Amino acid sequence: MRRAVCIVSPGNLASNPRVLKEADALHGAGYDVTAIVCDYNEALRQADDEIEAVAPWKAIRVPRARGEGVRARAVEQLARMLSSLGSSVPVSVAALSARTPVGALMRRAPEVPADLYIAHYVAALPAVAAAARRHGALIGFDAEDFHSGEGTDAPGDEFRMRMIQTVEQAILPSCSHMTAAAPLIGKAYATRYGVACPATLLNVFPLAMAPSHQRSARAAEGTRTFRAYWFSQTIGLDRGLQAFIKAMSLATTRVTLDIRGSNRWGHGDALMALAxxxxxxxxxxxxxxxxxxxxxxLAADYDVGLSLETDVSENRRLCLTNKVFTYLLAGVPVVMSDTPAQKLLAPDLGPAARLCALDDPAGLAVTLDALASASRLAEASQAAWRLGRERYNWDREQNVLLQSVAAAFARQDRVR
Structure with a gap:
């Protein structure tokens, strides 16, 4: 009899490629897979429809419940009151105080029988815990970030992080399967909650997404322009781009920068003004x-990709984003800021990566001038191309996921 795995995520299908990769891998390994996701973002609805139409596994899209925001605000007020009085905040109250679809997922997930429920993001943890209790199943968690370390100095963040810790502390020790998107994220969870260190499951992509051939490095073609690229869902002012633009002005090489992402907050305009x-x-x-x-x-047409994480939060210091691995699969070398996580990765990338200090634009300019030379760019591009095909791709990385899930079921079988 096939084991059933249910993946639960508070995002839309199209908003989290990691959920899609996980579902595809588990389905390919013979599991009966269901993904419970939200149907909140109208802009992504068409993309969600297209994904669901071809997915070999089942998708359940949970709509926004009427009055959900009002209830969340009321529960948040209760949580703040309890916290201010020095009282402990119940896990259910801490979870529901978040303005995320916790309640909707908690109602839907227990309706789907499964042998293992895997949560993505903290908002899904109460849902998988409730479903596992009903069906006598295992609990899993995929930590794409160190969620209780995402707080900054923004108003309300300290309270929000305490509520996240309340939820994580209550549920994570019960997890039979845990993965983390970076080694230091896994270590941080193990240290904070006394759980076994999660297996590292990097945010890499399938070889099928890679270009069929590597283009020649532009510097080797005789052009004087060195093309840099950065992308994200949303353009921000805490992503190291100001330092890079300042470095561009100091470099002797003619460097250009393309920035891809939503400019909904006007941060792109601020960067253009700086330029x-x-x-x-x-x-x-x-x-x-x-x-x-x-x-x-889209990344494959550039000379260098940028992963300029800052120390705005503990999580940003520990994470390895999908940018790095997108560039490598495209055969493009990467310039990375010297966060602890990226410094730990850099030796494995060799000539395909350059580290930089965001507080030293002049030093970054020197790095860009050096990398722009024809011979060094050719070496770096070739190294990136090789790493993307031999090491940093989902075709290889998915084995970490499959081994962790299989081990969780094997442990369960031994104690029965």
Whole structure:
């Protein structure tokens, strides 16, 4: 009899490629897979429809419940009151105080029988715990970030992090399967909650997304322009791009920068204004969002990709985002800021990566000038191309997931 696995995530289908990769891998390994996701973002609805139409596993899309926001605000007030009085906040109250679809997922997930429930993001943890209790099943968690370390100095963040810790502390020790998107994220969870260190499951992509051939490095073709690229869902001012633009103004090489992502908060406009003030207005441009399935192909046309994480939060210091691995699969070398996580990764990337300090634009300019030389760029590009095909791809990385899930079931079988 096939084992059933239910993946639960508070995002839309199209908003989290990691859920899709996990579902595909588990289905391919013979599991009966259901993904319970939300249907909140109208802008992603068409993309969700397209994904669901071809997915070999079942998708259940949970709509927004009427009055959900009002209830969340009321529960948040209760949680704040209890906290201010020095009382412990019950796990259910801590979970529901978040303005995320916790309640909707908690109602839907227990209706789907499974042998293992895997939560993505903290908002899904109460749902998988409730479902596992009803069906006598195992609990799993995929930590794409160190969620209780995502707080900054923003108003309300300290309270929000305490509520997340309350939920994580109550549920994570019961998990039979845990993965984390970076080694230091896994270590942070193990240290904070006394759980076994999660297996590292990097945010890499299938070889099928890679370009069919590697393009020649532009510097080797004789052009004087060195093209840099950065992408994310949303353009922000805490992603190290200001330092890079300042470095562009100091480099002897003519460096250009394309920034892809939503400019909904106007941060892209602020970056363009900075570029214009430095005489670089014609060398920086904003590009619209694109489908996750297109990210590798779109990156392949550049000379270097940027992963400029800052120390705005503990999580940003520990995470390894999908940017690094997108560039490698595209055959593009990467410039990474010297966060602890990226410093730990850099030796494994060899000539395909360059570390930089965001507080030293002049040093970054020297790095760019050096990398732009024809011979070094050719070496770096070739190294990136090789790493993407031999090591940092989902075809290989999915084995970490499958082994962890199989081990969880094997442990269960031994104690029965």
């Amino acid at each position: 214009a003030s430095l005489g670089l207005g014609d060398r920086v441009q904003l590009l619209p969002m694109a489908a996750p399935s297109e990210m590798v192909r």
